[in-house]
Amino acid sequence: MKHVILGTSGVPVSILCLGAMHYGSREADDLSMQLLDRFCEAGGDFIDTANIYAHWTPTGKGGDSEILLGKWMKTRGNRRQVFIASKVGFAYPGTEFGLGARQIETECERSLKRLGTETIDLYYAHVDDRKIPLEEVMGAFEKLVRSGKVRFVGGSNYRAWRL
Numbered sequence: 001m002k003h004v005i006l007g008t009s010g011v012p013v014s015i016l017c018l019g020a021m022h023y024g025s026r027e028a029d030d031l032s033m034q035l036l037d038r039f040c041e042a043g044g045d046f047i048d049t050a051n052i053y054a055h056w057t058p059t060g061k062g063g064d065s066e067i068l069l070g071k072w073m074k075t076r077g078n079r080r081q082v083f084i085a086s087k088v089g090f091a092y093p094g095t096e097f098g099l100g101a102r103q104i105e106t107e108c109e110r111s112l113k114r115l116g117t118e119t120i121d122l123y124y125a126h127v128d129d130r131k132i133p134l135e136e137v138m139g140a141f142e143k144l145v146r147s148g149k150v151r152f153v154g155g156s157n158y159r160a161w162r163l
Contacts, residue, residue, distance in 0.1 A: 121151045
């Protein structure tokens with residue numbers, strides 16, 4: 001599979017990013033792990049999830065996809081071979097909508113625990129929370145990067161002019 005440099009990061013990632021939204025909830029664990037294995041066997045290494053995935057499914061609670069990815073990486077021993085992206089901002093049971101600094105930090109800790117890793121490679125603001133100043137949002141992300149809990153940050157579901 002072809003690889004490209006992710007933005008200005010200098011880090012090569014597979015040109016295709018596998019979305020793991022329903023892994024661990026709608027999709028059975030064994031099938032989810034098989035699909036992840038096949039993606040990596042084909043040369044893929046860029047995998048996307050979010051803290052909310054997939055609370056809206058009949059069995060989902062939120063964090064299900066991250067938990068499944070954590071199990072998969074642990075059983076395969078492949079954390080260093082994959083590039084994991086996750087997101088924060090949307091509400092799910094027990095967590096309100098928003099990008100306040102405390103919420104970003106708390107949700108990052110929860111995601112790290114579910115993923116069973118010390119670092120999230122790419123951590124997105126999943127939504128543009130216009131009630132919180134961008135300086136607060138970016139300050140929280142900067143703190144996570146400086147602490148080594150996050151390597152790179154991004155924005156999802158933002159209007160271009162806001163970025």
